[in-house]
Amino acid sequence: MIRLSIPVRQALAKLTLPVLIAAAFGLMLLGKADALLAERARMALADALAPIYGVVAEPLARVRDAVDNARNLVAIYRDNARLREENERLRRWQAVALALDAENATLKANLRWIPDPTPSYVTARVVADAGGVYARAVLLSLGPNHGITKGQIALDDRGLVGRVTEVGARSARVLLITDMNSRIPVILESSRARAMLVGTNGPRPRLMYWPEGTQPAEGERIVTSAEANAFPAGLPVGTVHYSTSNAPEVEPAARLERLEVVRLFDYGLRGVVAPETSAPRPTDRRR
C-alpha cells in the first residue's frame, strides 16, 4: 500500500464524497445515453437472484396458501351454495357455447376460412415483483436455453398480463399492462370499436382514444386488437369500469397482483418490439 502523508490523506478523504456525487451524475447520463447497459446490468443481477428467489418463493407461496385456506374454511358454506348456483348457470352457458362452436366450425368450413396458426407457448414461474416505485413489472425464472424473446406475450389463466421487455440468461422481465409505459391496442367487444389501453401504474389501466360516438359501456368486455401487429386479436384483457371521476378504466381479467405462473406465447408478431440488442445475447454466445 502506498504511504501518504496525513494532510494528503485527509484531503483525499474529503474529496471522495464530491467525486462520487459527480460519478452519480455521470451514471445518470450514462444510463440515459446507453439504456442497454443499465438493462444488461439489471438482467445480470436478476439472473443471479432469480434462482434464489425461486427457492424462497416456494415456502412463501405455501404460507400464503395456508392463510387463504384458513380464510376459505370460514366462508365454505356460503361459497358452496353460490358455486352450486353458478355451476348451474355455467352448464347452460356451456351448452350454448358448444352449439355456437359447432356452428362456427361448419360456417368456417363453408367459407374456406384460413385458420389462425396455433401459437407455441411455455409456462414460467413468477419469482419476484420487478417493478419499482414508478414501474409495474414481474420477474420470471427460466431455465437456460429458454428461447424466450422480447415481445412475447404473457397471459395467466384468465387474461392478458403483459409483454416480455427484457430477457436474460436465466430470467425475463414482463412489463405489466398496468405500467405507465404500457400501450395496448384493444377492441371493445360488443361495439367493435378500437381504443388504446394506457397504463397508469394504478391497479386499473385507462381506456383512451375510442372513436367518437361509441362510448364504452360499463361491464363491456375488452379484447386485444391485431392492429399494429403487436398482439393477436381477441385475447381477453378485462372489463370496462367507470372510475369515480367518470373516466372509463379497465378491470384486468388477469390477477396481476397475485401472479404465480404465466404462459409466454410466441405468436411470431414483430410489429412493435423494442430494438433488439446488436450485441449477442448471453444465450447466443454459449452456442
Place this chain on the structure above:
Amino acid sequence: MDDRLPGIRPRPSLWRRLDMSARRGFPAATTALLLLVTAAPLGLPGQAELLVAVALSCVFFWSLFRPASLPPPVVFLLGVLWDLLGYAPPGVGVLILLVVHGLALRWRRFLVRQGFLLVWLVFVGIATGAAAVEWALSSLLIFRVLPPAPAAFQAALTAGLYPPLAVLLTRAHQTLAEPGLS
C-alpha cells in the same frame, strides 16, 4: 490508528482480525442483505417503496453513528444495488444515498448528542427531500411528469419505518458492531 493508541491489546491473530473485519463490515453487509430481502417476492403491499425506505434508513443511521464502517464508496455501491433492484433510472439512488450520507456526516456532531426525537425529525425531513428528489429526477430522466402520489407514500413509509428499524440497528450498533462501548 490502533497502533498509535497506548494500552494492552490481545495479539492480532488471524481469527481476531477476521472478527474485527466482520464487525467493521457489519453495517454495509446488513444493509445490502436487507435490500435483497426487501426485493424478494414477499408479496407485501408497497414493497417497492419499502426498498427505498430500508436503503435510506440504514444509510442514514450508519452514517450518523458509525461512519467509519460506511465509507462513501460503499454507499455508492449500495446506491447501485438500489437502482438495479428498484428499476429506477440508474444513478438516482446513488445520488440520493450519497447526499444523505454527506448530510448525516455534516450534522453528525450536533445530532449524535440529541435525543431520538430530534434525530427522527431530521430524518423525516431527509426522507421527504429524498422522495421529492427521486420523483423529480425520475420525471426528468424519462421526460414525463410522474404521478406524485407514490412519492408522498414513499416519504411517509420511510419516516414511519425509521423508528422500529432504529431500535434494531441501535441494538446491533451497541453489541455487534462496536463491542466494549455499550
